[in-house]
Structures are given as C-alpha cells and as structure tokens.
C-alpha cells in the first residue's frame with residue numbers, strides 16, 4: 001500500500017461507533033452530514049438509461065466517451081463556464097474523483113511539488129500520493145475569516161518544482177465561491193510558470209448566492225494550463241451512477257485518455273446515455289435544488305447569528321456550510337460526538353478536512369427543509385447548552 005495512514009482523514013472511533021450503534025438500535029438521527037443532494041435521480045435520466053440498455057449500449061465503446069455526450073459537455077462548458085472546449089479534449093470518467101486521479105497520474109513526476117489548499121475534500125491528499133508517492137505536498141490554508149485564497153502564502157510556496165495546484169470552487173466544505181479578485185490572483189500566480197491548475201468544479205451548478213461561478217480555464221492566462229473536472233453526481237443527484245468528466249489542454253488530454261483506457265477502458269456506456277439525458281434537463285431542475293439550498297443556508301445563517309459561540313461565513317454555493325465553533329472550547333470531534341449523543345444530529349467534524357480545521361464543523365445544506373430546520377434547531381440548542389456550561 002503506497003498510501004500513508006497519516007494521510008487518511010478519518011473521524012474518531014468514538015464518533016463512528018456511536019453512529020453505528022444508533023443506526024443498529026434504529027434510533028432516529030437527523031443527518032446534516034449528507035454529501036449528496038436529497039432529490040432522487042430525475043426520471044428522464046433513468047428512462048434514457050433503461051432505453052440505452054434495451055437498445056444494446058451494453059458493449060465496449062470508445063475510451064474518451066460517446067461523442068454525443070462529449071459534444072453536450074462541450075456546449076455546457078461553453079454556456080456555464082465560458083470555456084471553449086473541443087470534444088476531443090473531453091474525457092468521460094467514472095466520477096469526478098476518477099477524473100482528478102487520472103489528471104494527477106498524467107501530470108505528476110517524482111520530486112514534484114503540489115500545492116494543496118486546506119480545508120479540502122478528503123480525497124485530495126490520498127489521490128495525490130497514490131498518483132505519485134514521491135511528491136511533496138505544500139499546504140496552505142484558506143483565510144479564516146472569509147475562506148478566500150491566501151494569495152501571499154501561495155506565492156511564497158511556489159518554487160521551481162511546483163507542478164500543480166488543486167483548487168475547488170464552489171468549495172467543499174466552506175461553500176465559498178471563487179471571487180473575481182482570487183480568479184485573477186490565481187492567474188497571476190501561475191502566469192509564465194510550468195504549473196497546472198487542477199480545478200474541481202463538481203459543485204458549479206449549485207450556486208445560490210447569485211454570484212457568477214468563475215472557472216479558472218475561462219481566464220486567458222489559465223486556459224492552456226487548467227484541467228477542469230466536473231461530474232453529474234451533485235447537480236443531477238447521480239452520486240451512485242459514478243460518472244464525471246474532465247477537460248484538459250490538448251497536449252495533456254491524450255496522455256490522460258491513454259491512462260484512462262488502460263485503467264477503465266471507458267465509462268459504462270448506458271450510464272453515459274443517462275448522463276446525456278441529464279444535460280437535456282430544463283434549467284428549472286437545478287434551480288429548484290438551489291432554492292432549497294438557499295432556504296437552508298439562510299435559515300442556518302439567521303439561527304447562528306443568535307449564538308455567541310459560533311460564527312458562520314455565509315456559504316455561496318455547493319452543498320455545505322462550515323461553522324467556526326472555536327469559541328465553544330471543544331474540538332470538532334468532541335462537538336460532533338456529543339451532538340450526536342445528546343441531540344441525535346449527525347454532522348462532520350472539521351478535522352477531517354485538515355488538521356488545522358478542528359475548530360470547525362461542516363453542516364450539509366442538502367436535507368429537505370423540514371429536516372434541516374429540525375436539525376438546525378437542535379444544533380442551536382446544543383450550542384446554547386455549551387455556552388451555559390462554560
């Protein structure tokens with residue numbers, strides 16, 4: 001096993017065994033931990049997949065993915081992301097995770113340095129190490145007040161050996177979107193350097209702040225250096241289907257496709273037909289998800305405003321909010337374990353997104369509004385009790 005155990009972020013045994021025990025006892029848990037939308041997969045996607053299976057889309061196909069799907073993805077990238085994409089440079093993969101992994105494998109060489117920004121999605125560090133064990137990961141934290149990029153810290157870490165920077169906006173776990181100034185700063189940072197930007201934009205359609213999503217590859221200085229990673233899991237409630245994609249500069253897409261071919265052959269053909277139907281869904285489908293996310297986000301912001309021991313920078317997009325609980329005086333694992341034990345509410349300790357973020361908890365905005373309101377009420381009650389115990 002190449003992966004070093006210290007790189008695996010996990011919740012404490014106490015938390016996971018308590019959760020297991022509660023499930024075993026059939027106790028009611030309100031989950032504010034979900035990393036997937038609450039909606040079922042839309043029916044037209046299921047119907048198109050079913051039809052594809054009956055129509056014989058069950059055999060070997062071409063490695064990068066069905067041309068019909070790649071053409072639709074190219075139109076989506078143009079429409080939503082302002083990225084001029086040639087379908088030849090798009091590769092359909094079994095999930096966004098796999099897309100990131102393939103890009104890292106194609107890019108990284110022994111001795112390279114990768115910039116990784118914490119807090120981050122739990123798979124980034126393991127994926128970087130699996131792609132190239134002899135790599136140095138240089139880490140930077142987001143700014144604590146508003147989760148913007150710490151551009152000065154990033155600049156300081158860039159060296160001759162820096163090969164890639166991994167970014168993710170809308171961001172898991174903070175819900176922060178890339179601001180115009182950070183978008184420009186990112187371009188300045190890598191301008192004229194041999195550095196790739198690996199941009200995970202899995203949450204790009206989940207945007208409830210009205211702020212425009214800015215894709216790094218739409219910046220003139222970044223378009224030949226950015227691998228854009230996306231997928232169907234979050235926007236279309238297709239987490240179990242395992243389908244995503246990437247768009248890479250022409251000089252890189254070929255290598256990535258070769259690795260993909262040897263590893264996966266291609267992504268399941270009938271699933272690709274389902275994904276193709278997803279891209280035909282009316283805008284109203286994603287809009288209804290954003291309305292729910294906004295309702296939940298607004299409620300959480302309003303409820304936490306009344307708590308002296310919690311601070312929330314309002315999330316703008318994605319599925320999550322990241323709440324600063326440092327003033328409670330307890331760490332994130334203890335907070336999550338006690339909240340589950342005392343109130344039956346499950347959420348994710350900040351520590352799993354980076355050691356330095358033990359001061360935070362991640363709240364999922366995905367549940368239906370009634371469950372979310374109930375869970376938030378109990379969370380606020382718990383915060384009040386912690387305050388009175390101090």
Ligand code: PLP
Nearest residue numbers: 095096097121172202231233244
């Ligand atoms: N990237 C981020 C930032 C995520 O939060 C997740 C899932 O939680 C993924 C990628 C995984 O996406 P997929 O299901 O397409 O592999």
